[in-house]
Amino acid sequence: MDTLLRLSGVIDAVSRLFGKFIIWLVLAATVISAGNAIARKAFNLGSNAFLEIQWYLFGAVFLLGAGFTFLQNAHVRIDVVASRLSMRTRMFIDIVGILVFLLPLCWFMIDFAWPIVKGAYISGEMSSNSGGLIRWPVYALVPAGFALLGLQAVSELIKRIAFLHGKGPNPLLLGGHDDQAAAVAAHTDSTVEEPK
Template structure:
């Protein structure tokens, strides 16, 4: 039982750390947007590279924080109902939801994402704009990394749910606000 709980904690911690590191993309994104706005407005110098970088940072932020959002309990659910469930009922619902929906979806994205990434790498794909950013495979790789961390978070949730269903006392809920986790 303790091995199940320890593995759940390790998997969730990995997803949480990736998300916390990716959260720094917000700072770079804000600076990029400010630079883009200032150069467009005051210097009349538009940059396709800056615009490409903005959506790359948006995608990176979103994708690499998927697992963290799940671990932190920020995913979509009906809290009015879930707060009324016993620990075992909530664990059973979490187990079913993660096993039937999150795991298969992540596996499908990862399965079809590899050829998507490999093709981009092989073709040395760049921005469709002539003056855009090169190496589109870098941003496409965040799709696989993001869904891999979501998969790890789901496996951690499944392990924790199994431990609860097998009789281990449930751990306290993860904090629901980023400032409580040290961001």
């Protein structure tokens, strides 16, 4: 289990790295959008490439950030139902969800998207808009994003199994495990009985 937890830590570090990277993509999209608007209004200049790069950056933020969002436990949950269940039951539901739904979906999307990326790269597919951009980089975001989400799903699966075996902190309460010392302390405190 220790080896798997180390693997989980490496995957979490990769997700955090992408989380920090996509912040800069948001800034880049904002600057490009503002610059494009100023150029259009003030100088009557415009470019479809500037519009398309904004879409590409938005797609990158959304797709490349999915794994980081999972790490931070920021995906939508049905808390009204989940709050009534025991923590053990919630862990089992997450494990089944990851194994039965999330990992197969990630595999399907990568398998489905890769031939499209490859075909666009080989053909040099371009946007149909005048002055538009090449298409394969934005297509490549789909398999890349789902690969990152699938990796984080493996990490979350390991953490949930470790919690059920008493070898790790509760991954649902810690929101991303940024502070490992706090995570270990929380786990230790939760296993000590309150004095009567």
